[in-house]
Amino acid sequence: MDITQCPLSGKTRSEHDLLGYMNVPVEYYFGIQTMRALENFHISGIRLHSFPEFIRALAEVKQAAAMANRDLGILDAPIAEAIVKACMEISQGKLHEHFVVDMVQGGAGTSTNMNANEVIANRALEILGHQRGEYQYCHPNNHVNLSQSTNDAYPTAVKIAMIRTTAKVIASLRLLIDAFAVKGEEFAEVIKMGRTQLQDAVPMTLGQEFEAYAATLREEIERLEQNMKLYLEVNMGATAIGTGINSDPDYTPLCVDHLSRITGLQIVAASNMIEATNDTGVFIINSAVQKRLAVKLSKICNDLRLMSSGPRAGLNEINLPPMQPGSSIMPGKVNPVIPEVVNQIAFRVIGNDLTVTIAAEAGQLELNVMEPIIVHCLFESMEMLIRGMNTLRDKCILGITANEEVCRNMVYNSIGLVTALNPYLGYEASSELAQEALKTGKGIYELVLEKKLMSKEELDNVLKPENMVKPRKFAARK
Numbered sequence: 001m002d003i004t005q006c007p008l009s010g011k012t013r014s015e016h017d018l019l020g021y022m023n024v025p026v027e028y029y030f031g032i033q034t035m036r037a038l039e040n041f042h043i044s045g046i047r048l049h050s051f052p053e054f055i056r057a058l059a060e061v062k063q064a065a066a067m068a069n070r071d072l073g074i075l076d077a078p079i080a081e082a083i084v085k086a087c088m089e090i091s092q093g094k095l096h097e098h099f100v101v102d103m104v105q106g107g108a109g110t111s112t113n114m115n116a117n118e119v120i121a122n123r124a125l126e127i128l129g130h131q132r133g134e135y136q137y138c139h140p141n142n143h144v145n146l147s148q149s150t151n152d153a154y155p156t157a158v159k160i161a162m163i164r165t166t167a168k169v170i171a172s173l174r175l176l177i178d179a180f181a182v183k184g185e186e187f188a189e190v191i192k193m194g195r196t197q198l199q200d201a202v203p204m205t206l207g208q209e210f211e212a213y214a215a216t217l218r219e220e221i222e223r224l225e226q227n228m229k230l231y232l233e234v235n236m237g238a239t240a241i242g243t244g245i246n247s248d249p250d251y252t253p254l255c256v257d258h259l260s261r262i263t264g265l266q267i268v269a270a271s272n273m274i275e276a277t278n279d280t281g282v283f284i285i286n287s288a289v290q291k292r293l294a295v296k297l298s299k300i301c302n303d304l305r306l307m308s309s310g311p312r313a314g315l316n317e318i319n320l321p322p323m324q325p326g327s328s329i330m331p332g333k334v335n336p337v338i339p340e341v342v343n344q345i346a347f348r349v350i351g352n353d354l355t356v357t358i359a360a361e362a363g364q365l366e367l368n369v370m371e372p373i374i375v376h377c378l379f380e381s382m383e384m385l386i387r388g389m390n391t392l393r394d395k396c397i398l399g400i401t402a403n404e405e406v407c408r409n410m411v412y413n414s415i416g417l418v419t420a421l422n423p424y425l426g427y428e429a430s431s432e433l434a435q436e437a438l439k440t441g442k443g444i445y446e447l448v449l450e451k452k453l454m455s456k457e458e459l460d461n462v463l464k465p466e467n468m469v470k471p472r473k474f475a476a477r478k
């Protein structure tokens, strides 16, 4: 819930901008420019306060800028201190309900930047002992936005928030990987049929299947961590287009130093500010990395749905924990709702990646004005991935059980078992066996003994689970 949904006293203060005057409810810490954005952008319905890490990062950027301006002597110390205090309150979680603009907006993020500038200015005014709206003492543009433009402050805040949100994605991913690894060990002895093209292939263990899920997801940690490092390069001091107009030559290093200390991140200034101001390459990579993770999660969920299909007329190799009645008409039916919802998250992340790609491509000359939709997509994808992975782990993976007998019977009744006899009988004889088994309905095991192709001891040894699920030494072929 944000402040615009709360009951108001009806009292207002008058504020003006280049378009004229507006009455701003006294309860609001934001001012006229945020009011304009509220009127203009009823778009996604998702407001800034849905992403607290973003608000925290905006406050940290504004704090670093105020400290650098104070150090340079271009912002009076009492005003700087009030701004710093207001920013610290916000980064600690206060006043988030006043960050109300829609995430999706025209104007390259100016509405977001002004929402932050106005809330900080009004809180700083209170700290200085003035009334909200008395901007002659602390002004959103003149003081809070000093030495900045949206075009450096906004992407810098986005990057800091992305680093922290990515860390949360990694934390959830690690827990999910651990859950798959635990199941990998639990199912280490469960022999089952491996399949390619959805046809019987060769045996494996269910443990190998689950350990492979852990392994494929483990690779994603490195991809996400690499991406986090790219976000450390920022363009504070670039101001509008990277030339640094209206900023002091010493502002960038000072601001970056303060920002590093405030955030605890090793932030560096971009070497080419013009490039850094119009480039969205880091967002493209981040989106691609998220898509890669989403695609892998979705593939795994497809597998879980297949392996748990049934219970009587499907593969029925595993049981997913039942989460809810599946059907309004079919009594007793239970659906794999958790993998299904994770599939849908993946579709959304894949769609968001396309949006990010198109928006990144749409940059023109010195700026990419499409950054708000990029930012919205990236945050949405990350938040959905975090929730999706937590849900998948807690409500599905940890509770999976194996139908050992079903898995084993499918191996011993399968024609695919014949592949294990290849090295002993040769491809031709094995093919004939497979065809006969198919035609007669007899098992491979039975046929080999019937035709005296191998002794029972030899056959049992070859078909031991541990001999079929990993490489082994063979005698030379004659």
Ligand SMILES: O=C(O)C[C@H](O)C(=O)O
Pocket: 107, 108, 109, 110, 113, 148, 149, 150, 151, 240, 367
């Ligand atoms: O808001 C600003 O500081 C600049 C704006 O994004 C613009 O380039 O028009």
